[in-house]
Amino acid sequence: MAIEHGELPGLLDRLSEAFGPQDWWPAETAFEVLVGAVLTQNAAWRNVEQAIARLRARDWLSATAIVNAPADALRECIRPSGYYNVKAQRLTAACETWLELGGEAGLQAMETGAAREALLAVKGLGPESVDDVLLYGFNRPVFVVDAYTRRIFSRVGVVPPDIGYEPLQSAFHAALPRDARRFNEAHALIVALGKDYCRPRSPHCEWCPLQPACAYGGAGVQRS
């Protein structure tokens, strides 16, 4: 199946008309985006917020503090985010790399591709986590692909269901202007649709703004 990236802008426009501006500009520091990107893997965001609040309460919301924190206390601190043993290791590894790269200022000075490569080298940081950091932490024009993106646009019929992260990201890079605000807004619209309409089972196709264009839901048939 060919990738129909030329249809992506029109589909995103439909979502924008239906849902309005999402205005997802997080107030956190770039470092907090990194911490959130590690802790959010397989976790609900409200649990991640609890873990971040616990780090803040101990004054551990910095790379130096996390690297120097006793391992058992760090694990306990981030327990609300789940999988806290492995996440503590990943968080420490990410903080070590963060410090090696010169922290926020060092990464800010790096070219986007080089920063992406350096962060991808951290064990446990995958492309979605790294691109979260680059887009939301450093305002770089990097499209964040998630499970919602793959599900929605493969159901609509513009990309194959088994498309990999990089080809799907490239489709959005080819279809949209390389603009961080635009990518941020598009990602927020996709999350809004994926969370409330295009669910894994029993999607609400009948109310979906993409329904007229969707190969999966366009026939008006509800599938489970």
Ligand code: SF4
């Ligand atoms: S019409 Fe249904 S399957 Fe298609 S994008 Fe909307 S919710 Fe998903």
